[in-house]
Amino acid sequence: MQSDSKHILYMGLGIGCISILYFLSLIAGLPIFVIAPVIITALVFLYRWLNKEYQPPVQNSIWRMAILAIGLVLIADKADGLVEKHGQWDAWAIWNLHARYLADPAYWQNMFQNTEHAHPDYPLALPATIAFFSRLAGGFHLLIPYTLHVVVMLCVPVLIFTETYRKGLLVASLALLLFVTNDMYITQGVSQMADTMLAFFFLAAFVCFDYARENRQMIILSSAFLGLCMWTKNEGIMLVLVFVLFNARIFMLEWKRLLYGIGLPFIALLIFKMGYAPANDLVTRQSADTLDNITDWERYQQIYRSWIDTINEHYKTLKYLVVLYLFYCLLRRKLPDKRFLMILACLAGYFMIYIFSHQDLEWHLFTSAHRLLHQLMPVIVYVFANKFANMGNKGAFQVVRM
């Protein structure tokens, strides 16, 4: 892996490292003048570990730089028009609320008393990171979450671009264009909710895993990002299960590396869930009605219709890409890419969450369907960009044939 991609991945690992160490030090009751040096030291070690291998010098290309810079400026310019001051409803009602509690060493456990609508069982990658920077800045300020979200939002297309441009600048540019033209991605990116961060970590796990064949150490990185998915949102646990199941053979052979990577976020999550967080409402409210939900075909239709509407409204280009790709696979009588099947399995998992949901289904779909698809959008773009770019390497004719 080249140095540019590694630095983008380092930012993701940095967020994970900050949030986990900050949460653990909050439990220990450490003051900020102790927490900050500990976290900075950990970040330095992490940086040196990530960059310990020799990396061949890379050449700058004015075209690559110009395309990336223009793309990012366009995304930021759109974000300026789409952002709300305090973020969307869940941003202040959940994520920034949790950050404000975690930034207060005296009253942070008050967070767990807010059982109505505040979801104190949600994992802490995002709020703990904001809380750490708030402590450094002397208090919570809206600029802190906004800056963090903009950086994460930009890291996603940058990582796909840096991973693709060496194989094909045209494909990398088209992938970047997908982000520039997708208002939903940008709106969610600056909504100050945790979905984009989850999308970034899941994408990073995919990217690292693609290098596992040539460098086994990448399994540690991929596992770390999977752990951070769980540490970011509850649905991250489902994404991780799907990822691990699809790659069970490799993870069983490399179980030590899996544990090295996933260990710290998993332990932090266990401490949080077992020691502090109330039970998740989706789990606790399951009852005999759940069986009725499973056999209620109207429910399936309602979810399907809502998803199709959301896809047609926000992800039309991706929809056509997926349909064309499936059609291509059918014509060539071959199975789709395993990564693509993995994403479909994640979608199926999300679909079942709605089936099991005890909440009003229409409201649940309205408030979250677009966000769940947003979480998977970057990996879909990455998988397609990666496939097209690899085919482009074999010659333009093959790209046209696909």
Next chain:
Amino acid sequence: MKTPVLLTILFFVAGVSTWSYHHKFSKVQDDMDKLAAALHPVKDVVPAGGTVSFAGNADITISSQSRYILSPGIVLSENKDTALYIYPLQDSTMPAGNILWQHGDDRYNYYITTANAE
């Protein structure tokens, strides 16, 4: 692409975006800011670490915004002796109990009451 160049582009764009956000909203007062201004004195009435009930005739958005504004020192919970009442301006209902503090703005009337005489 050389890493310093990449990071310069990334952080320059993020920095300009943050500056633009600050420039756009620093002087804008939205509903949340109005509520925050109205509830600012509550922190003087209810001691840090205290818990109050949310009552009155305001919707879930106002109760959630109040929780956000009063965090982390004050927690909104149910069935507490001290209560925060918020009524729309056109609602002339008065809260029960002893009124410790009250305030009004162009949208709501706000009261902190306690069931016990203190």
